[in-house]
Amino acid sequence: MSHMRRRSSHMGPSPDEPRASPIVGRTPRLGTGVGSTTGTSTRVPPSPSLGFGGAGTLRSAQRDPNQAPTAQEVVGRIASVLLRVLRTPRALTALVWLTLMWVASSYVRENAHHLSQRPVHPRLLPLIRHSGTALEYLSPDLGGRVKSWHDDQVKNDPNRPLTAAELEAASRHTFHPNGLLLVNPKGRHPIHLLIEDAERKWKDKVARQSKTLGEAVREYKRRHRRNPPKGFDDWWAFCEEHNIQLRDEYDQINHDLAPHWALEAHDSRHRNKVMQERDHTFTVAMHPGETMPTLHGPYWDLKRATDIADMLSLYTGRMPRPLNITYIIDDNPAVMLPYSQRERMVELGEQGEYYGPSEFIEGEDPTLSNFAQACAPNSPLRRAERGEYTPDYSGDSVRSFVWNHAKTTDLCLHPEARKLHGHTMQQGVPLGPIVPLFAFAKTKLHSDILTTPIEQWEAHYVGYEPPWSGKSMNKLLWRGSTTGVEFNRHTPWRKSQRARIHIMSHETEGERHVIWSQRGQLRDANVSTAVLNDLYMDTSFAGALQQCDAETCEILEKQFDIKPTIGLDESNTYKYMFDVDGNGWSGRFHRLMSMRSAVLKSTVFPEWYQDRVQEWVHYIPVKVDYSDVYDIMAFFVGMPDGSGGHDSLGEKIGQAGKDWARDFWRYEDMAAYMYRLSLEYSRILHHDEGDVDYVEMPDFNFD
Known part of the structure; x- marks a missing residue:
């Protein structure tokens, strides 16, 4: 077998054989045909490529196999590959998809x-x-636009079920910074939400109160950034002795005294002495070690003065220094500063500096009311009085409820309310310097020092007091005199707070659009005004006419239904009571809160207990324009057909109000407020003498 030739390990074409074409496979061999005879074959030199000539003839030109292909040949080869690729199913699908995207993108771009x-x-x-x-x-931009179009289509699909987050957002009410809850008609009835939110706030406030003197000192420093006044430890002992609640909630005192910190001590003492000689005042003089304060001043012999002195006697002898405080006898406040001056004094006081004669204060606009000049330059009240646009939050424009009563009493935030109250519809008290006058009522714009009035206050009110289920009158009761404004032809008295509640509750024409609650959800309906007033309201002027000239008194007698006054026994048969301001604060609020009835309260005078009571827990806040009264009554009492009432929630508020008046508004509670106010004011008068702060001593007990 040695004669046999081994097979080469490299199998490749011999030099005499044609090379394989990289485009169309191996080069065809030309056998029989042109140039061949029967039984014989003639080898024809291989063609380097297969071309296309006229009538399909074969290009037979011979070329060197090592020669580079021409551009025409490269293009032809690429075209041949593309044609083969495009004939596959995947390529056709891709081509169609790209065409559709191009058409779609062009259409979306144009439309x-x-x-x-x-x-x-x-x-x-x-x-x-x-x-x-x-x-x-x-194209990220184009793709994003198409996806946004998809999202908009999904959101606007009326048949699409909403997600939980979308449902919550779509039904959310607006808690506006001005203290009003703006109603979303797609949401729950807002009173459910207001009650739940208020109960949570009250529970948190009670839980976080200081339990020891050390905790109270730390909380005082955190809130006011200074040490407590001298005698703070004895004030704490007074609170312990009398079981005073909410011992951290005295921010009103700090607010009232803030501008006085900018006065030098000798200046404060001088102003204090001058006020003791002012007309319409009385002064209470307290002396350490003496159990009873003394009275002097033009009106020292008023019963109001002696009642105040009796209350202050609970702590007079415990004062660290002698102190004189001067009360104004009027129901209304008397001190108001321009906004820029008050803000500058508060700023200087916080920095430990003093306000002097050389202090430059930019003048206010004299064309504005005094109330507006006491507001910030960009406040809604100022803008409204300058004729600038301000959003209208009156009941004629938006349905709303009160969620923060203190903020709704701020006229700077509510220009729509200024002309609806006898006190604020006037120009306002003259703007003047800061003086230490103690007043029984003030708005947030006044700079008087707020105190605790005790007119009409009683520890116990004698009368028939049935349980809630024994109150037969499921209506809103109000009886009041013709006070709150001067009833004369020069005053728009029909817009005052007391006249409006009488007029509103006696209307018989037209309809009112009210909202009510059905299984927690908000419903609305148009109901006859006469039907609503008959169902909900028993409000009227009562007793002898007051504060009216002869002409207006005659109008009131002819056009108004003046009813007799009502006694405690009959009052206690009503489930709902309305508390409305008179010339100043309402002296009847404590009595109404003590009756186990749900009290609706409308006011522009935040009182000393404002930080110590919770709206929607202890009472029901009402807007100054009364636009929420019928909606409130529809929620608690129900609609004329008896549906939608929440009697148990009304009972709950009525009982909570009674408990609050019993536990948080006692004689001792008012004395505790005045005791702390007296300590704070005494420090302002003597802060140049030293030893005016309470400094907590370190505890070295390591047991």
């Missing part, structure tokens, strides 16, 4: 605005979403 407003069939939404995702690879 974007029209498409955004035109609904599409829900079955096309997945295609639009996937198209947007694919287009983002080519």
